[in-house]
Structure formats: C-alpha cells, structure tokens
Amino acid sequence: MPKTHSNYVCQQCGYSQVGWSGKCPNCNSWGSLVETVVSVNLKHEARNSKQTSNSNPINLTEIKSTATKRISTQIPDLDRVLGGGLVPGQVVLLAGEPGIGKSTLLLQLADKLGDLLYISGEESSVQIKIRADRLGIKKSSIKLLEGTDVDSFINTISTFQGLPLKGVVIDSIQTIETSDLSGMAGSVGQVRECASRLMRIAKETGIPLFLVGHVTKEGTVAGPAVLAHIVDTVLWFEGDKSLTLRLLRSVKNRFGPTDEVGIFEMEDKGLISVDNLEKLFLSENRKAVAGSVITSVLEGTRPMLIEIQSLVVASKLAFPKRTVQGVDSRRVEVILAVLTRRCGLPLYDYDVFVNVAGGIKVSEPSCDLAVALCLASSFFDKPIPEKLIAIGEVGLLGEIREVIAEEKRLREARRLGFNIPATHKDFKYLNEAIRKYLK
Numbered sequence: 001m002p003k004t005h006s007n008y009v010c011q012q013c014g015y016s017q018v019g020w021s022g023k024c025p026n027c028n029s030w031g032s033l034v035e036t037v038v039s040v041n042l043k044h045e046a047r048n049s050k051q052t053s054n055s056n057p058i059n060l061t062e063i064k065s066t067a068t069k070r071i072s073t074q075i076p077d078l079d080r081v082l083g084g085g086l087v088p089g090q091v092v093l094l095a096g097e098p099g100i101g102k103s104t105l106l107l108q109l110a111d112k113l114g115d116l117l118y119i120s121g122e123e124s125s126v127q128i129k130i131r132a133d134r135l136g137i138k139k140s141s142i143k144l145l146e147g148t149d150v151d152s153f154i155n156t157i158s159t160f161q162g163l164p165l166k167g168v169v170i171d172s173i174q175t176i177e178t179s180d181l182s183g184m185a186g187s188v189g190q191v192r193e194c195a196s197r198l199m200r201i202a203k204e205t206g207i208p209l210f211l212v213g214h215v216t217k218e219g220t221v222a223g224p225a226v227l228a229h230i231v232d233t234v235l236w237f238e239g240d241k242s243l244t245l246r247l248l249r250s251v252k253n254r255f256g257p258t259d260e261v262g263i264f265e266m267e268d269k270g271l272i273s274v275d276n277l278e279k280l281f282l283s284e285n286r287k288a289v290a291g292s293v294i295t296s297v298l299e300g301t302r303p304m305l306i307e308i309q310s311l312v313v314a315s316k317l318a319f320p321k322r323t324v325q326g327v328d329s330r331r332v333e334v335i336l337a338v339l340t341r342r343c344g345l346p347l348y349d350y351d352v353f354v355n356v357a358g359g360i361k362v363s364e365p366s367c368d369l370a371v372a373l374c375l376a377s378s379f380f381d382k383p384i385p386e387k388l389i390a391i392g393e394v395g396l397l398g399e400i401r402e403v404i405a406e407e408k409r410l411r412e413a414r415r416l417g418f419n420i421p422a423t424h425k426d427f428k429y430l431n432e433a434i435r436k437y438l439k
Contacts, residue, residue: 068255071166071208074112077263077273078105080300081235081248083256086167088206090255091199093173093228095213096237101246101264101271102212105237106169107132108270109210113166114141117157121148121175121185135270148185150176150194154201165207170198172212173227186214195230228252239266243359245280246271247299261300278416281306281358288386291378294418295370295390296409297362303405303412305389307357308370312378315351326356327371328363335372335394342398343431345379366403368394369422372430373437380438388437389418398431400424 070085079085082092096102107128110116120128125144132138145156153176157168170176176194177185184190195211202209211231228234232254239246248262264271265280274280282294282305291310296303308327315321324332332354339345354371356362369392377384384390391409393401402424403409410421427433 071113073109075105075109075273077248078109081250081253081256081260081262082233083250083253083260086208087232087255088208089203090233091202091209091211091231092233092235093211093213093231094235094237095215097215097241099241100237100239101266102237103171104131104135104266105248105264105271106171106210106212107135107137109167110142110169111135111137111139114139115164116141116167116169117143117145117160117165118169118171119145119147119153120171121146122171134268148176150178150197151180154197157201157205157207160205160207165205167208167210168202169210170212172214174214192226192230195227199230240359245359249300259300261302263299263302277302277304281360282416283307283357286386288383290381290383291374293370293374293377293384293390294388294413295367296413297360297364297366298405298409303409304360305413305416305418306360306362306367308367308374309355309357310371310374310378311353312347312375313351313353315349317351320349321351321353323352324354326359326361327354327367331365331368332371334396335368335375338394338396338398338430339372339375342429343376343434345376347375347379350379364403365393366391366409368392369400369430369433373422373433376434376438382438384437385420387418388420388422389413390422390433392422392424394430398429400427400430400433 068087070083070087072085073079073082086092094102094106103123107118110118111132118128125146128144132142145153147153153170157165173191173195174186177183177190178193178197181189181193198209198211201207213227228251231252233250233256234252236249236251237246238249244266246264246266248264250256250258250260252258263274263277263280265274266272286292286307291312293308294305295308296305298304322329322333322336332352336347336352340347352375354375370390372394373384373390389410391403391406391413393403395401400423406423410423413419413421422433422437427436
C-alpha cells in the first residue's frame with residue numbers, strides 16, 4: 001500500500017505546499033489538512049524522469065499545427081458549448097444543483113453516442129433503467145457499472161482500450177474513493193486523488209470522460225478548487241426547477257470558447273435543444289399593455305428577445321415595496337433614482353414590482369432602457385408601442401449608452417417583427433424617449 005501524508009491545502013484557491021500551514025500565501029484564506037498519496041520510490045522516479053525527459057526547448061514556429069478531431073454528441077446545444085464536439089481524452093466536469101437534469105442530460109448523451117460506460121456511485125442500475133425507460137432509451141450498447149472504487153473503474157476502462165468505447169460517465173466524483181487514502185468519499189483528498197487518476201486514464205486511452213460534480217450551499221462546485229484546474233472543461237447547468245428552461249454554460253474550456261450557452265427545455269422525454277427562443281419568452285398573442293416592454297439580451301453569442309413587466313402602485317407604507325425578479329435589484333434601484341431625479345417621476349411614493357417573463361435571469365445592463373420605459377409606462381398607465389424594441393444602458397445622468405452587439409440584437413428583433421427601435425441612436429436621454437411614447 002502506498003505511503004500517505006497529510007498536507008495543508010487552501011480551500012479557496014487550491015494552493016498546496018509541503019510544510020505550509022496556517023493562512024494561504026495566495027489568498028490569505030485558512031487551509032486544512034488533506035491526506036495525499038506519496039510514492040514509495042519517489043526519489044527513484046524523480047531520478048529516472050530527469051534522465052528520460054527532453055529538456056531541450058523547441059521553437060514555437062517549428063511545432064506543426066494539427067486540426068483537432070472532434071466527436072459530435074449529436075445534441076446541438078451541447079456541441080455548441082463544447083466548441084464543436086468532444087475531443088478524444090477530454091475530461092469534462094458537469095456541475096449543477098440537485099434535480100436540475102445533469103443525469104438526464106448524460107443519459108441522453110449515452111443514447112446518442114452509444115458504446116458508453118455509465119458508472120454510478122449514487123443510483124442503482126434499476127433506478128437508471130427506470131429513468132432510461134421514461135426517456136425512451138433502449139440501446140443495448142450502453143453499459144452500466146455500480147460501485148465507488150476508482151481503481152476498479154480504471155481497470156475496467158483500461159480493458160476497453162482499442163475497443164469501441166466512445167465515452168465514460170462518472171456520476172458523481174464525490175461518491176468515489178480509493179483505498180490508498182483513509183479519508184471518506186467526498187473529502188478533499190479523495191476527490192483530488194480520484195480526479196487525477198481518472199484524468200490520467202482518459203488521456204492514456206483517448207476516451208472522453210464526464211464527471212458529475214455536486215454544488216455547495218454557496219452555489220459553487222463542491223470539492224477543492226484544484227478540481228476545476230485538473231479537468232479540461234467545466235460546464236455549469238442552471239435553471240429554475242419549477243420552470244422548464246435550462247441553461248448550460250461553459251465556465252472553462254481548453255478546446256473551445258467560454259462565451260457560448262446551450263438552451264434546453266425540460267420535457268417528459270428529457271431535455272430538448274431550443275431553436276426558436278422567442279417561443280419560451282414571448283407570447284404568441286401579445287397585445288400592447290401598460291408596463292410591458294420587449295428587449296434583447298445576449299446568451300453567449302445568441303441574441304434573445306425577452307419581455308420586461310412592471311407594476312407601479314400607490315403605496316400606503318412608510319417604506320414602499322421594491323420587489324424584483326430576474327433583474328439585479330440594485331440596478332432597478334438606480335433606474336428608479338434616475339427616473340425620479342432626471343425625469344420627474346415621483347416613484348418614491350409607489351410600490352414597484354419588476355419581473356422578467358419566462359423565469360430567465362438578466363445580468364447585463366442592456367435591459368436598463370427597457371426597465372425604465374416599462375416603469376414609466378406602468379406609472380402613466382399608457383402602453384408602449386407593440387412593435388418597439390428597447391436596447392440600451394442608462395447612466396446616472398439619464399443618458400442612454402450603447403451596448404455590446406447592438407446591431408446584432410436589432411437584426412434579430414427585426415426578423416421577429418419588432419421594427420421600432422429605441423436605442424442610443426434614437427434618443428440621447430431617457431426623458432426624450434418617455435416624452436415621445438408616454439406623454
């Protein structure tokens with residue numbers, strides 16, 4: 001059995017060094033003792049590596065460029081987020097809240113790829129079979145394996161080298177362990193060591209590997225921060241479990257961009273890639289109503305039209321209510337202050353409710369103008385033109401600023417019939433737009 005020792009590892013940034021204890025030199029956070037495997041023949045291995053490694057540097061221009069061969073997952077939005085498909089030997093960490101659809105997505109991936117090994121440390125084969133029947137998956141080439149011993153998994157994966165195994169799924173990394181360490185499954189030492197061993201076998205065999213990761217109460221990936229550095233790609237699966245919308249974001253990707261977003265809709269038969277985004281957020285029989293404005297936001301590189309709704313009601317409270325869903329509440333407070341000071345709307349005596357239809361969360365400032373016009377429309381009880389699209393950031397001086405990819409957003413809006421633009425080109429200040437459409 002290999003020797004082990006305990007070493008301090010920072011839980012915030014993953015910093016580790018033999019002999020270090022106390023606060024981390026990098027981020028000043030406290031570290032904790034983590035058990036680590038130490039090779040018995042460490043000095044011998046180091047001496048041999050010095051003799052066999054090539055220490056001669058190579059000119060960058062002498063290195064030949066080779067095209068990256070990708071494997072399509074046959075799930076359009078997953079391919080989009082991965083940068084065009086899977087790369088042989090790629091290690092992907094898929095994280096998200098419990099019940100968001102991680103296992104469902106990976107089981108659908110197994111159905112599309114075929115010849116995939118699904119290793120489960122949380123569910124039994126019978127439970128996976130029940131989900132597969134619900135999703136209509138009946139491929140005999142999908143192989144299931146139960147257990148928690150990472151070394152037995154590696155031996156099983158090694159037997160497939162040269163055989164048609166297109167991928168491996170580990171569900172989840174927090175449930176597997178190695179007997180070389182005495183810590184419990186899910187501990188920092190176990191997670192780090194198991195992930196490192198699985199990464200090595202994936203690179204040796206060229207088989208893509210998916211690791212399912214748990215999420216902490218703070219909304220981050222559970223386990224040491226070094227786990228995100230070990231893998232090639234980190235995908236974040238998010239959405240409101242009470243709604244059908246699911247977003248797949250790339251947080252890290254060594255083989256592609258990190259600005260793409262996959263959009264899925266949860267149905268009875270699994271996750272379905274969404275092509276027509278306007279069906280999720282725009283009503284087919286939409287009419288001009290006070291307190292409703294359409295704007296465009298970017299999800300990755302895709303412009304998406306959404307509806308901002310608001311309600312302004314006279315308040316009888318000493319401190320009027322400010323209820324906001326889908327938009328940053330602090331940003332709405334700034335817009336309310338601009339409307340009060342720059343546009344003369346006495347909103348300090350009114351309860352204000354703001355909502356983004358469809359349950360999506362917007363973090364970019366491109367919806368500022370839409371929120372401002374929406375609030376003014378509700379205050380005057382006068383609808384904005386039905387075909388108007390409002391895009392722009394609102395400054396503290398009441399000016400309207402240009403946003404990223406504004407022309408791209410307008411093209412998508414015109415394609416869907418919204419041909420009355422309200423941008424920084426049409427209005428220099430917010431009160432000009434309010435004066436034209438609402439007064």
